[in-house]
Amino acid sequence: MTTALDSRPAARGRDAADGGSPGRNTRPRWMSRAAVNAALVIAAVYTFFPAMWMLVAAAKSSTGIMDGHLLSFSDFDLLGNLRGLMHQDGGVYFRWLLNSFLYAGVGSVCSALVSCAAGYAFDKYHFRGKEKLFGLVLLGVLVPSAATVLPMYLLASKVHLVNTVWAVLIPSVVNPFGVYLARVFAQGYVPDEVVEAARVDGAGEVRIFGTIGLPMMRSGFTTILLFQFSAIWNGFFLALVMLSNQNLYPVSLGLFIWDQGVATDGPSLISLVIFGSVIAVTPVIVLFICLQRFWRSGLTAGSVK
Known part of the structure; x- marks a missing residue:
């Protein structure tokens, strides 16, 4: 008489014969941890890059902004921008x-x-x-x-x-x-x-x-x-x-x-x-x-x- 306990070794044997790993859930490659983390990093960069651009551009002079070299360490004029904001159109x-x-x-x-x-x-x-x-x-x-x-x-x-x-x-x-x-x-x-x-x-x-x-x-x-x-x-x-x-x-x-x-x-x-x-x-x-x-x-x- 075959019981449920007797069927488990047979099932494991079939899994091994099919090339599968017993006791392990198979997931698609695109759902792996590395792929998910990479997608999260891309989403974070896409979300925060405009904010980072705005913060860097706020410290640049008008010349540095118009030149397009926002990520360079030059043309910073934070105090000049603050003074201009205070005096433009009478503050x-x-x-x-x-x-x-x-x-x-x-x-x-x-x-x-x-x-x-x-x-x-x-x-x-x-x-x-x-x-x-x-x-x-x-x-x-x-x-x-x-x-x-x-x-x-x-x-x-x-x-x-x-x-x-x-x-x-x-x-x-x-x-x-x-x-x-x-x-x-x-x-x-x-x-x-x-x-x-x-x-x-x-x-x-x-x-x-x-x-x-x-x-x-x-x-x-x-x-x-x-x-x-x-x-x-x-x-x-x-x-x-x-x-x-x-x-x-x-x-x-x-x-x-x-x-x-x-x-x-x-x-x-x-x-x-x-x-x-x-x-x-x-x-x-x-x-x-x-x-x-x-x-x-x-x-x-x-x-x-």
Whole structure:
């Protein structure tokens, strides 16, 4: 009588006869460790080479950039680029930088608060037409932001907000994707039992949201804030349409205007544009590094629920 144990030597014998190694999983050659590591190295070089190019070019003079010898150890003029950035157009660059902090900082915080409040309301309250209204919010996610700039400009011109700070700040507060994300976080992190217990204790709805709902949605608040801060900081089309006063420009729009002037005013601006771009991208990187622990804690908590 043949048993399962008796069939194992026979199977090993067939594997040996076929030239295979017993007990070893055969993998294609292109899935070997060396091939995978080589692909990762190529992807890393492709990803980080533009950043390295920008850092090296930021320390070069305009002549060194135009000559094309960026990887050579010559034509470095970092202090000269900094002085040029401070004196170009009366040092307006640093005013643009402060404007960007105003637009992105205030806009992202207000947007995260409004989105968390709306998402909390959509999840915890029951009212007529709630799902239809939420469907309109999801429809707003599908509409490109560039398509809404002209209607917003017409509305701003009616109330005389064009060429003011409010023309950029007010549209930045609205974030349909943030509302959707906040509802997901409210659904997963704010139990209905906790809200009902607070109501039984006599707490008002605003107090419940401020002391219970919002702290529990902290990771969602941080995620929305990071997304919106990055979007406002890097965006310039809304400011391009709304603003005509150079002193109100964000840094992204100001650098775009300088970059357009490279072709007409000569290559002297190119080093300032690259150096200014390096400075402009730094706050976003620092913000992501400082707030990543809140974001990662929220993702980790969601993975074990």
